[in-house]
Amino acid sequence: MIAQSIVSGLAIGGVYALLAVAFLLTYRVGGVLNFAQAQFVAVAAFVGSTFSVRMGWPLIGAALVGIGVAAILGALMERVTYLPLHNKAHASMIISTVAVGIIIEQGAHLIWGPDPRTLASLVPNVPIEIAGNRLSLVSLFIFFISVILVIGLNLVLSRTRLGRQMEATSVDPDTAQLMGIRTGRIVIIAFVISTGLTGAAGILVAPMFAVTIHLGFLIALKAFAASIIGGFGNLTGAAIAALMLGVVENLAGTFIGSESKDLIAFALMIVFLIVRPQGIFGTKVGEKL
Amino acid sequence: MTNKSSKLAGAPRVHFLVEGTPKTPRYEWFLWPALMVLAIGLAFVVENQYWLQVMVNAEVMIIAAVGLYVTFGLSGQVSLGQAAFYAIGGYTTGLLVTKLEWDMGPAILAGVAAGVLVGIGLGIPTLRLKGHYLALATLGFGQVVAMILVNWKSLTQGATGVRGIAAPLFGSFELVSVRDWAIFVGILAVGAIFVVQRIRNSSFGRAMQAVRDSDVAAAAMGVSLSHVKVLAFTIGAGFAALAGSLNAGVVTYISPGTYTLILSVAMLSMVVVGGSSSHWGAVIGAIVIVFLPEVLRSVERYYLLFYGILLLVIVAYLPGGLWNLFKTVPKAISSFLVRIKSTPEVATLREGE
Numbered sequence: 181m182i183a184q185s186i187v188s189g190l191a192i193g194g195v196y197a198l199l200a201v202a203f204l205l206t207y208r209v210g211g212v213l214n215f216a217q218a219q220f221v222a223v224a225a226f227v228g229s230t231f232s233v234r235m236g237w238p239l240i241g242a243a244l245v246g247i248g249v250a251a252i253l254g255a256l257m258e259r260v261t262y263l264p265l266h267n268k269a270h271a272s273m274i275i276s277t278v279a280v281g282i283i284i285e286q287g288a289h290l291i292w293g294p295d296p297r298t299l300a301s302l303v304p305n306v307p308i309e310i311a312g313n314r315l316s317l318v319s320l321f322i323f324f325i326s327v328i329l330v331i332g333l334n335l336v337l338s339r340t341r342l343g344r345q346m347e348a349t350s351v352d353p354d355t356a357q358l359m360g361i362r363t364g365r366i367v368i369i370a371f372v373i374s375t376g377l378t379g380a381a382g383i384l385v386a387p388m389f390a391v392t393i394h395l396g397f398l399i400a401l402k403a404f405a406a407s408i409i410g411g412f413g414n415l416t417g418a419a420i421a422a423l424m425l426g427v428v429e430n431l432a433g434t435f436i437g438s439e440s441k442d443l444i445a446f447a448l449m450i451v452f453l454i455v456r457p458q459g460i461f462g463t464k465v466g467e468k469l
Numbered sequence: 470m471t472n473k474s475s476k477l478a479g480a481p482r483v484h485f486l487v488e489g490t491p492k493t494p495r496y497e498w499f500l501w502p503a504l505m506v507l508a509i510g511l512a513f514v515v516e517n518q519y520w521l522q523v524m525v526n527a528e529v530m531i532i533a534a535v536g537l538y539v540t541f542g543l544s545g546q547v548s549l550g551q552a553a554f555y556a557i558g559g560y561t562t563g564l565l566v567t568k569l570e571w572d573m574g575p576a577i578l579a580g581v582a583a584g585v586l587v588g589i590g591l592g593i594p595t596l597r598l599k600g601h602y603l604a605l606a607t608l609g610f611g612q613v614v615a616m617i618l619v620n621w622k623s624l625t626q627g628a629t630g631v632r633g634i635a636a637p638l639f640g641s642f643e644l645v646s647v648r649d650w651a652i653f654v655g656i657l658a659v660g661a662i663f664v665v666q667r668i669r670n671s672s673f674g675r676a677m678q679a680v681r682d683s684d685v686a687a688a689a690m691g692v693s694l695s696h697v698k699v700l701a702f703t704i705g706a707g708f709a710a711l712a713g714s715l716n717a718g719v720v721t722y723i724s725p726g727t728y729t730l731i732l733s734v735a736m737l738s739m740v741v742v743g744g745s746s747s748h749w750g751a752v753i754g755a756i757v758i759v760f761l762p763e764v765l766r767s768v769e770r771y772y773l774l775f776y777g778i779l780l781l782v783i784v785a786y787l788p789g790g791l792w793n794l795f796k797t798v799p800k801a802i803s804s805f806l807v808r809i810k811s812t813p814e815v816a817t818l819r820e821g822e
Contacts, residue, residue: 439620
């Protein structure tokens with residue numbers, strides 16, 4: 181019982197972690213908080229579902245198309261949010277991402293309608309026996325893929341030329357540009373990676389719920405919460421906090437009651453904002469008044 | 470007005486950070502009575518009950534929007550949790566009226582007080598955090614309040630909501646019809662705009678603008694960042710709570726479904742679409758955002774799409790919002806007229822700069 185609860189917590193925590201690092205990537209590189217993430221989750225799941233269920237594509241192909249569509253939408257989003265607004269007040273950018281979310285949501289509603297769709301998991305939904313515990317293969321799969329993607333992103337950021345260019349752009353875009361980095365292109369790439377990862381999270385999480393336009397809503401909000409709990413701007417910290425959040429809320433849901441499950445993430449976030457705004461792993465942020 | 474407020478400590482020091490000095494236009498003495506007459510007059514002129522209801526909604530939203538203008542437009546803090554304060558006002562009023570049988574008037578005042586208290590309580594810790602953080606913190610706060618409303622069933626009656634919120638305003642004076650409410654809310658809305666204008670022109674208002682434009686410079690000039698920020702945030706919270714209380718009174722029924730992130734975003738959109746540089750922008754934005762779905766009823770399917778695109782276009786390409794558009798068009802005409810006939814208008818403009 182406890183093992184199963186922890187494993188499903190790790191699975192949903194993995195999805196939160198993917199979303200949290202995706203959220204922080206555009207924030208780090210371009211200073212954009214993407215409040216349309218929830219809609220990207222849903223779009224990828226919808227596209228995946230259409231290709232696999234309606235058109236009979238193999239699941240892996242449908243999943244990749246879903247992720248690709250999310251990534252392309254991400255590149256388009258950069259054109260209407262970061263490009264015209266990166267020199268203006270933060271507030272404008274926040275509102276523009278919310279507006280993009282509204283547009284995507286309504287577009288998806290017009291294309292796919294209000295009825296829920298389904299998307300099967302990439303692995304068969306069978307329990308497997310590990311050390312006497314029956315664990316869900318789907319949950320384990322979601323957890324492992326998420327962790328691999330998060331670690332992969334970390335390696336890209338820390339080990340490759342592209343990653344260093346992103347780092348330079350995030351630290352000081354003007355100087356980075358003077359050093360020959362095409363910062364405009366770097367920001368687009370950050371958007372594409374970010375929304376692609378968000379799409380991957382959508383494909384992973386879709387089998388656990390029905391595919392509706394609200395699929396990503398609560399998940400994305402909790403990923404925001406996790407990114408604050410972990411320490412804003414710190415990708416690894418946010419990913420670890422997201423995994424812990426998934427486990428904690430699942431245990432709370434099992435042992436305290438299902439109402440507490442959704443409340444815990446936001447309550448923790450408020451507590452952290454008040455007591456320790458730099459999060460668990462973060463360095464000092466914000467300003468002291 | 471200007472002379473009086475500049476005697477207050479702090480005002481002259483931030484004075485030059487803010488573009489121009491707020492001046493009292495010559496039509497001011499006439500404007501407020503005229504608006505009051507308009508608000509009351511509209512309540513009598515509009516015959517259709519449905520449109521009367523929409524008008525009251527717009528007036529309620531004007532109150533919330535001008536409050537958020539102080540938080541966002543004047544002091545530059547992004548709040549994505551205004552719906553939570555709206556909910557706190559609505560539920561405080563609704564529960565006091567239905568459970569404790571309070572009169573409507575005191576219940577509304579209590580709703581505002583609750584909103585202000587929670588605003589201070591949330592403001593003091595979270596305003597240490599800059600723009601991005603505050604947006605996330607208020608977003609999370611909105612979510613927590615929405616979940617409490619659904620789950621604290623013994624107090625809020627959960628998802629079913631609170632019904633029958635009706636009581637006399639004070640003593641035996643009761644607002645019965647939608648028209649009565651339209652008059653009452655109309656007067657309060659004009660009052661709210663007036664109060665916000667006074668705040669904007671006060672030393673605190675100018676300190677808020679200084680903080681918005683450069684908190685470092687403002688702090689160096691002796692502006693207390695924490696006081697100004699918490700005050701601006703709390704004013705926004707209080708107005709949102711007042712709007713929520715009035716809404717509960719008008720509709721007589723509240724349920725958690727109203728107080729979602731969508732409402733918070735809508736309130737912020739009002740300020741942005743109308744133009745965050747002026748409280749009149751918030752007023753226009755509130756009217757536009759409330760009436761837009763009614764006007765676009767025939768193409769309802771596409772309404773939200775249109776709304777999203779409108780928001781995106783205005784933020785990206787029309788940063789001053791609709792109010793700026795309204796202001797620049799007559800200005801272009803008047804500058805054309807000025808060129809024909811030189812007026813003292815030019816001299817006053819120079820002086821203001």
